Amino acid sequence: MNPPHTAGAHGSEDLEGGDRSNPSEPPASLPVSTRRLPEREHPLLGSLPAPPRAVCIICPPSFSPGAIVSAFVTLLAHRDLLYTLTCVRLSIRYKQSALGWIWAALLPLSTMCIYTLIFSRVARVASEGMPYPLFVFSALLPWIFFAGAVSAAINGMVGYSHILTKLYFPREIIPLSYVFAALVDFAVALVILGGLMAYYRIALSWNAFYALPLVVILLVFTSAVALFLASIQIRLRDVGVALPVLLQIGVFVTPVAYPLQSIPPRLQTLYLLNPVASLIENFRRVVLHGSAPNVPMLVTSGTITLGCFILAYGYFKVREGTMADII
Amino acid sequence: MFDIKLDRISKRYFIWNDHRSRSALWPGFTRPGKRKKEIWALRDVSFEVSTGESLGIIGNNGAGKSTILKLLSRISVPTSGEIRIRGRLSALVEVGSGFHQELTGRENIFVNGSMLGMTRSEIVRKVESIVEFAGVREYIDVPVKRYSSGMYVRLGFSIAAHLDPDILLLDEVLAVGDLVFQAKCLDLISELRATGRTIVLISHDLGAIQRLCDRAILLHQGQIVHIGTPAEVIDRYQQMTIGAEATYHLVNDEWRAPASCSHISFAAAEAGATVRTGYPMFARFGFRARERLENVVFNIFIYWPSSYLCAQLTTAISEPHLRIAPGPGEVEFYCPVLEIQPGLYRVGVSIESNGDDIDRQERCALLRVHPGKMVFGDFYMDSVWRIT
Numbered sequence: 001m002n003p004p005h006t007a008g009a010h011g012s013e014d015l016e017g018g019d020r021s022n023p024s025e026p027p028a029s030l031p032v033s034t035r036r037l038p039e040r041e042h043p044l045l046g047s048l049p050a051p052p053r054a055v056c057i058i059c060p061p062s063f064s065p066g067a068i069v070s071a072f073v074t075l076l077a078h079r080d081l082l083y084t085l086t087c088v089r090l091s092i093r094y095k096q097s098a099l100g101w102i103w104a105a106l107l108p109l110s111t112m113c114i115y116t117l118i119f120s121r122v123a124r125v126a127s128e129g130m131p132y133p134l135f136v137f138s139a140l141l142p143w144i145f146f147a148g149a150v151s152a153a154i155n156g157m158v159g160y161s162h163i164l165t166k167l168y169f170p171r172e173i174i175p176l177s178y179v180f181a182a183l184v185d186f187a188v189a190l191v192i193l194g195g196l197m198a199y200y201r202i203a204l205s206w207n208a209f210y211a212l213p214l215v216v217i218l219l220v221f222t223s224a225v226a227l228f229l230a231s232i233q234i235r236l237r238d239v240g241v242a243l244p245v246l247l248q249i250g251v252f253v254t255p256v257a258y259p260l261q262s263i264p265p266r267l268q269t270l271y272l273l274n275p276v277a278s279l280i281e282n283f284r285r286v287v288l289h290g291s292a293p294n295v296p297m298l299v300t301s302g303t304i305t306l307g308c309f310i311l312a313y314g315y316f317k318v319r320e321g322t323m324a325d326i327i
Numbered sequence: 328m329f330d331i332k333l334d335r336i337s338k339r340y341f342i343w344n345d346h347r348s349r350s351a352l353w354p355g356f357t358r359p360g361k362r363k364k365e366i367w368a369l370r371d372v373s374f375e376v377s378t379g380e381s382l383g384i385i386g387n388n389g390a391g392k393s394t395i396l397k398l399l400s401r402i403s404v405p406t407s408g409e410i411r412i413r414g415r416l417s418a419l420v421e422v423g424s425g426f427h428q429e430l431t432g433r434e435n436i437f438v439n440g441s442m443l444g445m446t447r448s449e450i451v452r453k454v455e456s457i458v459e460f461a462g463v464r465e466y467i468d469v470p471v472k473r474y475s476s477g478m479y480v481r482l483g484f485s486i487a488a489h490l491d492p493d494i495l496l497l498d499e500v501l502a503v504g505d506l507v508f509q510a511k512c513l514d515l516i517s518e519l520r521a522t523g524r525t526i527v528l529i530s531h532d533l534g535a536i537q538r539l540c541d542r543a544i545l546l547h548q549g550q551i552v553h554i555g556t557p558a559e560v561i562d563r564y565q566q567m568t569i570g571a572e573a574t575y576h577l578v579n580d581e582w583r584a585p586a587s588c589s590h591i592s593f594a595a596a597e598a599g600a601t602v603r604t605g606y607p608m609f610a611r612f613g614f615r616a617r618e619r620l621e622n623v624v625f626n627i628f629i630y631w632p633s634s635y636l637c638a639q640l641t642t643a644i645s646e647p648h649l650r651i652a653p654g655p656g657e658v659e660f661y662c663p664v665l666e667i668q669p670g671l672y673r674v675g676v677s678i679e680s681n682g683d684d685i686d687r688q689e690r691c692a693l694l695r696v697h698p699g700k701m702v703f704g705d706f707y708m709d710s711v712w713r714i715t
Binding site for chain 1: 397401404405410411412444489515518519522
C-alpha cells in the first residue's frame with residue numbers, strides 16, 4: 001500500500017533533488033502569503049513592518065577616511081548600547097562594597113592628601129598663590145579621569161573576550177563605555193571640588209564655563225588613547241603591565257603637583273604638546289583662578305586631540321576584524 | 328535576489344608555538360623554524376543564499392563551518408574576498424553568552440538585547456514578551472548568577488528570538504536546553520523560515536539540516552566539496568566520513584576463535600534491484616566454525632551515521648539454542664519489509680555462544696539503503712489500510 005503522503009517536495013529521502021531546492025514550497029501547514037509583502041509575521045511579535053534592507057559589504061579592513069566615517073556612523077547607530085554598557089559599569093562597579101559611590105570622591109581626596117603632604121609640607125612646591133590642596137585637587141580630577149579611564153578600558157577589553165568571540169557589535173563601545181563611566185566619576189568628584197572651593201572661600205567665575213569644551217577635548221583624547229592602547233593590549237598584554245608605570249610618569253609630565261611656571265620656558269612648548277598637560281593647565285586656570293583660558297594652548301590641544309583620535313580610531317577599526325582571532 | 332553572497336572568501340589564522348607565547352616572558356626566546364604556522368580555515372569559498380532560502384552547512388570539525396559563521400556575523404573579517412549581506416542579520420550562537428552575572432534578568436535583557444542590535448525603545452516594547460517566552464517571570468529581578476542553567480539558556484534564547492532579522496544564523500543552538508525547549512526552538516525556526524526569513528544553519532544534526540534546509544553545502548578543509556539538495560549533500564558527507572572509516576577485515580584466520588564471521592552482504596529480494604526502503608531485503612552472514620558450538624547466536628547491528636544503534640537482526644529470538652558444526656556456513660536473514668530510511672549505515676556483526684561473544688566486529692561493512700517507499704519520519708512503518 002502506498003502511504004497517504006506521496007513522494008513530494010519534502011520527502012526526506014528524495015534523492016532526485018529538484019523539488020527540494022525550490023524555496024517557494026514551505027510545509028503546507030504554514031502561511032505562504034506573508035512572503036515578499038512589506039508587512040511580515042513574526043512568530044512571537046505578530047505582524048511587523050519589514051524595514052528596508054541595506055546592503056552591507058564585509059571585506060578585509062583598510063585604513064581610509066571613508067572607512068573611518070562609516071565606522072563612526074555605525075557607532076552612532078549603536079549609541080544605545082554605549083549608554084547601556086556605561087550604566088552597567090556604573091551599577092556593578094560599587095556592588096558589594098560598603099562605601100559604594102563615596103569611593104568616587106574618596107579616591108581623589110586621598111590622593112590629594114598624599115600630594116599635599118609630600119609636595120606642600122615636605123618639598124614646599126609653589127602653588128600659584130592658592131591653597132595647595134585645592135591647587136592639586138583641581139588638576140588631579142582631570143588626571144584621575146584620564147588615568148582611570150585608560151587603565152579600566154584596557155583591562156576591560158580583555159575581560160570581554162568571551163563576548164568578543166561570540167557576538168558582534170562595534171568593539172570600540174567597550175573601551176568607550178569605560179571612558180564614559182569614568183566621566184561620571186569625574187562629575188561626582190567635581191562636586192567635591194565645589195565643596196573645597198567653598199571651604200577655602202574661592203569664588204567661581206563665569207570663565208568656569210570654559211571647562212566644558214576642555215572636558216570635551218579631554219574626553220576625546222582619553223578615548224583616543226584608550227582605543228589605541230586597547231587594540232594593542234588585545235595582542236600584547238605587555239601594555240596592561242606597563243601602563244601603571246607609564247601613568248606614573250605621566251602624572252609628572254603634566255602640571256598636576258607643580259605649576260607650569262616651574263618648567264623652563266624653552267621646554268614649555270614641547271611640554272604643552274601633550275594635550276593632557278595643556279588641558280589640565282587650562283582647566284586649573286578657568287576653574288580655580290577664574291581667568292580666561294589660554295586660547296593658543298586650547299586650539300593646539302584641540303587639534304592634536306582630533307588628529308590623535310582619527311588615527312587611533314582608524315587603527316582600532318583596522319585591528320577590530322582580527323580581535324576575536326587573537327584575543 | 329541574494330541575501331548573502333560570498334565572493335572568493337579566504338580566511339587565514341596564525342598559530343604560535345606555545346614556547347613563544349606572546350606574553351614576552353622571554354622576548355628573545357624563539358626556536359628557529361617553529362615560530363608561526365599559518366592555517367587557511369577557508370580557501371576561495373563562494374556561494375549565494377537567496378531571499379527566503381534556508382541553507383545548511385555541514386562538514387567535519389575543522390572544515391571551516393564556524394569560520395563562515397564568524398565571518399557572516401562580522402566577529403572576524405576575511406583575509407581576502409568580499410561578503411555582501413542584504414538586510415539585518417542576527418546570529419544565534421551560544422545564547423546567553425553576553426550575560427553579566429551580577430545583573431538581574433531584566434537588566435541583562437537590556438544589555439544583551441542592545442548587544443544583539445536592538446534599540447532601547449525596541450527592548451522596552453518587547454521586554455514583557457521576552458520574559459513570557461522564557462518563562463522566568465518570578466526570577467526576572469534576581470541576578471542571573473542565581474539562575475539555573477536552563478533558565479539562563481531560555482532567557483538568552485528568548486532575547487535572540489525577539490530580534491526581527493532578515494537573515495538568521497544558527498550554530499548548534501538546538502543542542503542546548505531540555506527536550507521541550509528544543510522542540511520550542513525548532514518550531515520557532517520553522518515559523519521564522521515560513522515567514523520568508525533567510526536562514527543559514529550550521530549543524531552536526533543531519534536530521535535538522537534535512538528538515539529545515541532547502542539547500543546544503545558540504546565543506547571539507549576550508550573548501551566547498553558539494554552544493555546541492557540536503558539529501559544529496561548528506562549522502563556525500565556520509566560517504567566521505569563513513570567510507571573512510573569502514574574496515575573490511577572480515578576474514579580473520581590468524582585469530583583462532585572457535586568461530587568467526589567471514590563475509591557479510593545485503594541484497595534486495597528482487598534480482599537486479601537495489602536495497603530500498605519498504606521492499607524485502609536479504610542479509611547474508613557467512614561464518615567459519617572451527618569446532619562444534621552450542622547455543623549460538625548470530626547478530627547483525629545496523630548503526631546510524633552518528634554511531635547510535637539503529638536496528639539489530641538476530642537469531643536469538645526465534646532460536647536461542649542453535650547448534651553449529653565445524654566448517655563454513657552462512658546465515659540468511661530475510662526482512663519482508665526494510666523499514667529503515669534511505670542513507671548509508673554502518674554495520675557490525677557478532678557471534679555468541681553460551682552468552683559470550685566469540686567474534687565481534689564493529690563497523691565492518693556498510694549498508695546503503697536507496698529511496699523506495701517514501702515517508703516522513705525516522706522509519707518506514709509498513710501498513711495496510713481500508714476505508715471503513
